[in-house]
Amino acid sequence: MREGGSPTVISKQALQRLPYYTRFLRGLREQGATIVAAPAVAAALGLNEVQVRKDLAAMSNGYGKPKAGFILDELIENMEEALGYHNSDDAVLVGAGSLGRALLGYGGFAECGLNMVAAFDANPALVGSSISGKPVFPMSKLGDICGRMNIHIGVITVPACAAQPVCDELVAAGVLAIWNFAPTHLSVPANILVQSENMAASLALLSNHLRQRLHEDMP
Amino acid sequence: MREGGSPTVISKQALQRLPYYTRFLRGLREQGATIVAAPAVAAALGLNEVQVRKDLAAMSNGYGKPKAGFILDELIENMEEALGYHNSDDAVLVGAGSLGRALLGYGGFAECGLNMVAAFDANPALVGSSISGKPVFPMSKLGDICGRMNIHIGVITVPACAAQPVCDELVAAGVLAIWNFAPTHLSVPANILVQSENMAASLALLSNHLRQRLHEDMP
DNA sequence: AAGTTATCGATATTATAATATCGATAAGAG
């Protein structure tokens, strides 16, 4: 933020820390705090003090004050703005399987600025029903509905083998950002963003850690 | 891998690429291929050629052959080993809400070496039932069951406000690695790994990208 | 058999992010 209102380029990594800061700072505010220092945040979230200070400074309108810290309200406001929590984006979900249904039913996305308006599925048995209040349409309607509703975000929760064709359809329908839960790589044009939710990759880290821990005990 | 059988330290990032390689290479093998070159993989997955070559080299027993590539079977075997797909780890899940149920019902974890054996929930109405064949126990049984079954992985799918206490209980019960789906930071002892599934962080990237795309069209 | 070429391994370079250091400054104590 800072003065003029906009740039202060924020790094990808920092952007991903913002939700944690936001959550923690809101908690502080509820307890009546109005100012917060970087070291306190760092300790609470298990981060490096300098890193936190830089992140907070980037989200502060003016400057932090020595011996005191940063203004809470400013930080929270600017973080929410940077995270897009203020202007909510409409999205569609493709693949109303168990994971898709869970995501449709999760209320937490609303406060993150994501509003799922509809689902699509290839299974005729699901079409016409509604899940957590969201209507399920046939795949054939995807282009039409996305176009008319001006949808820019697509969520993919279909099996891996179906993911690429679905992705292509979403792109053709005008979607600019894709949240992919299928365990596969998706090829898209250069200006489209794919954010893959890497469950298998996460598991890889867990399993690897576990093996190392169990081995060091008895080598 | 390479000769002796073990080390070749693999970086965190590379480890997270392995599932994508594995999936793609299996596909090639099904089509009858026996050898694969780094540039082909790089093109298919949208990665840098040198990066892929280094990753594959680390997963190859001997060396790749110029003009040809790497032996498929070796790569797949070593990757599955590095990913822990061969020896499956038992895990418990805490929080049988909609996301928890979706994860319990997802069959794909088995082939990633994760075996969810039971769920725990604070809601008495759920206790005693079973979800996708997995029994739901009361929280009070957590320590006992984890200890007796020698569980080392815990999956947290409770609301954010309940996550830290649940995490503490899991650690006390001997869990060494935690897969956290609650949108909050978890504090743990140094030797415990927390892998947080960052939905809010992913959304932050999506929203950010979207804003930039929409702004550059009409600045 | 000789020449061409795609790929390899190794090393060097660059990019990105995390962390350490240090003088400056404002809050609070005495």
Next chain:
DNA sequence: CTCTTATCGATATTATAATATCGATAACTT
């Protein structure tokens, strides 16, 4: 009012990962 101290901003350093470059080598072509 002066002293102490926690925190700040800025700069420098280090860590990690991605990418570029180049000679060497094995497959294929002619």
